Amino acid sequence: MPENDYLLEMNNISKEFPGVRALDNVSLKLRKGEVFALVGENGAGKSTIIKILSGFYSNDAGEIRLNGEKVNIRNPKNAIDLGINTIYQETSLVPEITVAENIFLGKQPVSKLGKINWKKMNNESERILKDLSIHLNPKALVSELSAAQCQLVEIAKAFSSSAKIIIMDEPTSAITEEDTINLFNLIKTIKKSGNSVIYISHRLKEIFEIADYVMVLRDGKAAKYLKVSETNEDEIIKYMVGRDLGDIFGEKSYESKDNVVLEVGNLTKNGKFENISFNLKEGEILGLSGLIGAGRSEVVRAIYGLDRPDSGFIHIGGKKVTIKSSADGIKHGITFVSEDRRTESIIQRFTVKANITILLLKLIVSKLGIISNKKENELSAKYVRKFNIRTPSLEQLAMNLSGGNQQKVALAKCLSTSPKILILDEPTKGIDVGAKKEIHSLIKELANEGMSIILVSSELPEIIGMCHRVIVIREGKLMKIFNKNELNEESLMAAAVGNI
Numbered sequence: 001m002p003e004n005d006y007l008l009e010m011n012n013i014s015k016e017f018p019g020v021r022a023l024d025n026v027s028l029k030l031r032k033g034e035v036f037a038l039v040g041e042n043g044a045g046k047s048t049i050i051k052i053l054s055g056f057y058s059n060d061a062g063e064i065r066l067n068g069e070k071v072n073i074r075n076p077k078n079a080i081d082l083g084i085n086t087i088y089q090e091t092s093l094v095p096e097i098t099v100a101e102n103i104f105l106g107k108q109p110v111s112k113l114g115k116i117n118w119k120k121m122n123n124e125s126e127r128i129l130k131d132l133s134i135h136l137n138p139k140a141l142v143s144e145l146s147a148a149q150c151q152l153v154e155i156a157k158a159f160s161s162s163a164k165i166i167i168m169d170e171p172t173s174a175i176t177e178e179d180t181i182n183l184f185n186l187i188k189t190i191k192k193s194g195n196s197v198i199y200i201s202h203r204l205k206e207i208f209e210i211a212d213y214v215m216v217l218r219d220g221k222a223a224k225y226l227k228v229s230e231t232n233e234d235e236i237i238k239y240m241v242g243r244d245l246g247d248i249f250g251e252k253s254y255e256s257k258d259n260v261v262l263e264v265g266n267l268t269k270n271g272k273f274e275n276i277s278f279n280l281k282e283g284e285i286l287g288l289s290g291l292i293g294a295g296r297s298e299v300v301r302a303i304y305g306l307d308r309p310d311s312g313f314i315h316i317g318g319k320k321v322t323i324k325s326s327a328d329g330i331k332h333g334i335t336f337v338s339e340d341r342r343t344e345s346i347i348q349r350f351t352v353k354a355n356i357t358i359l360l361l362k363l364i365v366s367k368l369g370i371i372s373n374k375k376e377n378e379l380s381a382k383y384v385r386k387f388n389i390r391t392p393s394l395e396q397l398a399m400n401l402s403g404g405n406q407q408k409v410a411l412a413k414c415l416s417t418s419p420k421i422l423i424l425d426e427p428t429k430g431i432d433v434g435a436k437k438e439i440h441s442l443i444k445e446l447a448n449e450g451m452s453i454i455l456v457s458s459e460l461p462e463i464i465g466m467c468h469r470v471i472v473i474r475e476g477k478l479m480k481i482f483n484k485n486e487l488n489e490e491s492l493m494a495a496a497v498g499n500i
């Protein structure tokens with residue numbers, strides 16, 4: 001195939017941040033109608049390369065060509081004008097207006113008199129949605145849509161401005177399995193129409209479902225470029241981490257004890273969840289499963305004190321407790337790692353060290369009054385090593401870490417307090433395969449040492465591989481509590497959709 005048959009060529013791209021060589025001489029070539037996957041460990045450089053392509057960062061070296069012609073992408077608007085559209089995790093849609101208005105935001109069709117031509121806008125939107133097989137009413141308000149539906153509208157919006165390349169950075173990390181199927185169908189439609197997709201995900205199975213080519217990035221370098229039909233998951237992982245990972249979940253060899261650490265009775269928050277009752281034993285890993293939006297996060301947030309339930313009780317160690325705030329939660333030996341770690345658990349403008357030790361400082365200061373800088377350094381360095389947090393130093397600002405590395409910092413922060421009850425909401429979302437395995441072994445190790453853990457996860461293999469018992473929640477109601485020997489994907493899924 002002659003060189004100029006490439007829709008996009010990124011040649012010898014390098015990018016340096018203070019203390020970090022994020023990209024080192026990386027080249028990426030994309031043809032029309034192709035889905036190109038980018039994989040690699042947290043901090044490998046995936047987001048950086050697409051941020052260069054979408055005009056957010058400038059490259060230090062290298063060139064970008066579209067249809068063989070050299071282009072200079074100076075800013076995000078520039079990239080969109082060139083047909084390069086990026087779908088971010090946080091939606092950029094305006095909730096108060098309709099789907100059609102969002103699709104045509106800033107480029108509404110107007111009549112000669114300067115009036116917006118609503119009919120044309122709605123019809124055009126309907127056509128774009130139909131072409132993409134997206135089943136949405138153009139007149140629906142965006143505020144009424146789910147996260148997944150917003151993502152679809154963003155894609156439709158991209159096509160209304162004649163996108164040729166759609167970039168998706170971890171699009172499935174916050175949507176349900178069903179919505180993922182919809183998204184993949186849409187990607188297939190995009191492919192058929194001759195447009196191209198660059199796709200980033202930590203879920204390797206997805207690569208095999210939709211991608212034609214996959215590039216493995218490692219330490220900012222292109223470690224390998226593979227045709228998807230000629231490779232497999234193990235090979236990709238080998239290039240990602242440079243070693244064999246073995247069985248992801250290891251063996252389940254330990255038992256939880258019989259004494260109950262936490263008991264929740266008839267916990268209700270109107271409109272969110274009702275009559276949730278369960279207990280948690282010492283050394284137990286209790287799973288909370290269900291579809292996204294089922295109310296799992298709301299339940300654990302109420303236990304930790306981030307939300308106030310309307311009725312019901314919480315007993316810790318057999319005694320009734322009142323938890324009105326997260327400070328109360330921590331006082332009772334509970335810590336919680338939120339699903340939305342980047343905004344809720346991490347202070348972006350603080351250093352890595354300050355973030356990891358912040359809760360500990362609260363505890364230590366209240367007891368002794370001081371903590372030495374040396375102790376702080378030792379402790380944070382320990383977690384940086386343990387989780388393989390990629391940072392040039394302990395003094396790096398959290399905001400400069402890659403998405404996955406910020407998540408690891410949030411986990412480290414909560415573990416530093418050695419809680420009795422640890423609540424983890426989607427702890428491995430956005431985490432690379434190697435670190436995921438490390439986090440799984442760590443959770444088991446902690447349970448083995450007697451810590452009690454509530455694990456909220458949308459990944460059924462994770463829930464089944466890790467938990468002693470699993471609670472399935474659907475539309476705010478507890479459907480069933482499964483014992484270890486009853487755990488399998490089919491029955492958990494059936495309970496999650498109300499099919500029991």
Ligand SMILES: Nc1ncnc2c1ncn2[C@@H]1O[C@H](COP(=O)(O)OP(=O)(O)OP(=O)(O)O)[C@@H](O)[C@H]1O
Pocket residue numbers: 017018020021022040041042043044045046047048049390391399400401402403404405430432
């Ligand atoms: N604005 C910035 N300032 C300093 N360093 C940065 C900045 N942006 C990214 N980096 C660093 O560049 C490297 C690559 O980061 P990038 O976000 O591209 O990783 P990634 O492959 O997307 O990882 P993840 O899977 O965790 O999202 C990391 O070491 C990161 O800390």
Ligand SMILES: [Mg+2]
Pocket residue numbers: 046047048402403404
């Ligand atoms: Mg990233």
